[in-house]
Amino acid sequence: MTNLFETTDPRGYVVVCTERQWTEHVLAFHQEEMAGCEAEVQRAIEAPMYGIIYGDKAHANRCIYYGRKRVQQPT
Numbered sequence: 001m002t003n004l005f006e007t008t009d010p011r012g013y014v015v016v017c018t019e020r021q022w023t024e025h026v027l028a029f030h031q032e033e034m035a036g037c038e039a040e041v042q043r044a045i046e047a048p049m050y051g052i053i054y055g056d057k058a059h060a061n062r063c064i065y066y067g068r069k070r071v072q073q074p075t
Contacts, residue, residue, distance in 0.1 A: 001018045001019070002019045003016055003018055004017045004018060004019050004021075004022050007042050007045050009046065009048075009065070010051065010053070011053070013063075017041070017042075026041075040068075044065045044066060044067025045065050047067075049066040049068060052066065054066075
């Protein structure tokens with residue numbers, strides 16, 4: 001299993017996203033809006049918007065991080 005990225009959140013937790021997780025979870029359900037956004041996701045984990053990290057109600061061991069997607073300006 002190859003890691004797409006490994007980073008640390010503001011609490012010191014190590015977060016690993018494998019290529020399989022990215023493909024089978026993120027892109028499988030959010031292809032249009034998340035394709036090519038690996039760096040933005042990593043930044044959201046490292047520095048979540050407003051510094052807020054939410055717990056997932058359905059999964060006790062999952063956290064939710066928010067960030068802004070960077071929009072490319074037309075050239």
